[in-house]
Amino acid sequence: MSELDTLREDLISAVDAAADLKALDAIRVETLGRKGRITGQMQSLGAMEPGARKAMGKALNVLKDEVVAAIDARRTALEDAELDARLAEEWVDVSLPARSTPMGRIHPISQTMEEVSAIFGDMGFVIAEGPDIETDWHNFTALNFPEGHPAREMQDTFYLPPKDDGTKMVLRTHTSPVQVRTMMEQEPPIRILVPGRTYRSDWDQTHTPMFHQFEGLVIDGSTHMGHLKGCLIDFCKAYFEIDTIKLNFRPSFFPFTEPSAEVDIACNKKGGHLRFGHFDDEHDDWLEILGCGMVHPNVLSNCGLDSSKYQGFAFGMGCERIAMLKYGIPDGRSFFETDVRWMKHYGFMPLDVPSVTGGLSS
Ligand code: PHE
Numbered sequence: 001m002s003e004l005d006t007l008r009e010d011l012i013s014a015v016d017a018a019a020d021l022k023a024l025d026a027i028r029v030e031t032l033g034r035k036g037r038i039t040g041q042m043q044s045l046g047a048m049e050p051g052a053r054k055a056m057g058k059a060l061n062v063l064k065d066e067v068v069a070a071i072d073a074r075r076t077a078l079e080d081a082e083l084d085a086r087l088a089e090e091w092v093d094v095s096l097p098a099r100s101t102p103m104g105r106i107h108p109i110s111q112t113m114e115e116v117s118a119i120f121g122d123m124g125f126v127i128a129e130g131p132d133i134e135t136d137w138h139n140f141t142a143l144n145f146p147e148g149h150p151a152r153e154m155q156d157t158f159y160l161p162p163k164d165d166g167t168k169m170v171l172r173t174h175t176s177p178v179q180v181r182t183m184m185e186q187e188p189p190i191r192i193l194v195p196g197r198t199y200r201s202d203w204d205q206t207h208t209p210m211f212h213q214f215e216g217l218v219i220d221g222s223t224h225m226g227h228l229k230g231c232l233i234d235f236c237k238a239y240f241e242i243d244t245i246k247l248n249f250r251p252s253f254f255p256f257t258e259p260s261a262e263v264d265i266a267c268n269k270k271g272g273h274l275r276f277g278h279f280d281d282e283h284d285d286w287l288e289i290l291g292c293g294m295v296h297p298n299v300l301s302n303c304g305l306d307s308s309k310y311q312g313f314a315f316g317m318g319c320e321r322i323a324m325l326k327y328g329i330p331d332g333r334s335f336f337e338t339d340v341r342w343m344k345h346y347g348f349m350p351l352d353v354p355s356v357t358g359g360l361s362s
Contacts, residue, residue, distance in 0.1 A: 007037065008038035008063055015070045019079050038064050074167050105347025109212055109335055112323040113195050116214050119238045122195040123231065125216065128192040130178035132199070133160065136168035142302045143256040151255045156201035158209075171199035174316055175215035176256060179295070182217065183303035188310050189220040195319070198329050206332050212319035219305070219312035221296065225259070228292055228313035232263060236289075240265075240326055242277035248286055257293025257314060274325070277308075287325065290317035 013029055018024035041060055059318050106114075117127060130138075144151050149311035155173035161167050178194040197200050201209060218227070229249060236245050246266035256258045264286035268275045292315035297307035320332045327346060329335070334342055 004059055004063055007041075008066065011037070011063075011067050012070050015067065016076050018074055018078070021082070024071060024074055024078060030222040031067055032064070036068065040075070041152055042108065042243060044273075044356040061114065072179045077122050086342070103349075104349060105200065105343045106271040107335075108323045108327055108329065108346050109319055111348045113212070113317050115239060116235075116322075117193060117195060119235055120214075120216065122238075123234070125191050125218075128178055128182050128194050129196060130172070130175075130181050130194070132197055132254075134170055134177045136170055138180050139170050142299065143176055144296050144302070145255045149255065151253075158199050158201060173200050174198050174314060175213040176314070178215055179217045179256075179299070179314055180303055182298070183219065183305055188305065188312070189218075190312070191218050192216070195221075203333070206324075207322070208320070208333055208336055210336070211332075213321060214317050216292075216315045217295070217312065219300075219310050220316075221310060223312045225294060225313070228294070228315070231293065231313075232290070232315060236265065239322065240276055244277040246277065249292075252291065252293075254291055254293055256296050256299045259298045260291065260293035262288050263292060263315075265288045274328070275327075289325070290315055292316070 011027070018027055029036065032039060038060065040059075045057055046061070048056060056117050064317055066072070073347060100114075109322065140152055141147070144173060144335075157173050158171040160169040160171065164210075175194045175196050178192070182190055182192055192215075194213075194217070195307040196213065196215075197210055198213045199210050200207070203209060216231075218231075233245075235249055236247060248264040250264055250268065251258045252262040265276060267285050267287050269285050292313065295312050295314050300307040300310055320335055325330060325334075329346055334346075
């Protein structure tokens with residue numbers, strides 16, 4: 001076997017044995033690089049006889065082409081193998097069901113707060129807030145509850161120790177003190193909605209010591225009882241998403257409004273199901289949902305407003321109550337029991353909230 005045949009055999013078997021691309025490249029450099037074995041042979045041609053040089057040059061070129069072809073073939077094979085290995089390792093089973101991420105729910109109270117705020121927001125009301133720990137003056141006196149007046153007993157108040165300067169403090173029993181704060185700070189026109197926590201010493205199926213209310217207040221030169229009725233009827237239609245809803249304004253008493261009314265909503269409890277609307281004369285019952293009235297002139301003047309110049313209405317309603325009615329929640333205490341199973345059932349996914357122009361379904 002000639003020297004070249006031995007070299008060919010050596011090189012081709014080295015190329016075929018190259019375990020990876022790096023080893024293959026090392027062989028390429030050893031063979032065809034500047035100091036490579038074939039390159040060395042080519043350089044030695046110069047010292048040869050012309051006849052032998054020609055034959056040897058030709059044979060070397062053939063060998064070089066063979067080795068280059070062998071290296072290319074081996075490279076392709078190694079690259080394919082590498083890709084196959086990666087594909088085998090990194091494949092993704094797209095048919096596998098996605099891993100679920102635990103998702104929280106929006107509490108029905110938060111949802112109701114959002115819905116009610118959106119509806120009154122559409123009517124031009126702005127949100128106002130006040131402190132939960134309130135002075136007796138803002139919670140009662142300014143609202144025309146005289147000291148010792150029995151009306152204070154209507155609200156089972158949590159009294160707090162007085163401040164150092166003797167100021168009597170309570171946990172606010174309603175959101176109405178925010179009316180007072182707003183009127184004292186702001187010249188009419190006023191149009192506010194006050195969502196917030198309120199506190200009374202109560203505990204049964206429909207009462208919890210902490211609950212939520214919405215207070216509405218509109219004060220300007222001309223707002224009257226007709227506006228109050230229209231506003232609340234529009235609200236109830238939008239909130240309950242029932243156009244045929246029927247309300248009854250029943251005369252009532254609050255120290256801070258005159259005249260005062262409680263609003264009942266017509267309902268049908270036949271068959272143990274509570275339904276609103278759609279029944280004209282069929283309704284067999286009324287459910288109280290809120291209190292309202294025209295702001296008492298004493299309240300206006302207690303807040304520094306001229307009652308001969310300004311007038312307006314106020315209303316207050318319980319958030320839990322309207323949430324229970326709309327979403328069929330039977331026990332108000334369950335709102336605050338932080339039971340995850342209850343939240344899964346009654347909680348909300350993030351959704352658009354209803355407004356006067358459209359409900360959840362629109
Ligand atoms: N503050 C009253 C309550 O909590 C509700 C109310 C508000 C009534 C505004 C009239 C006007 O019972």
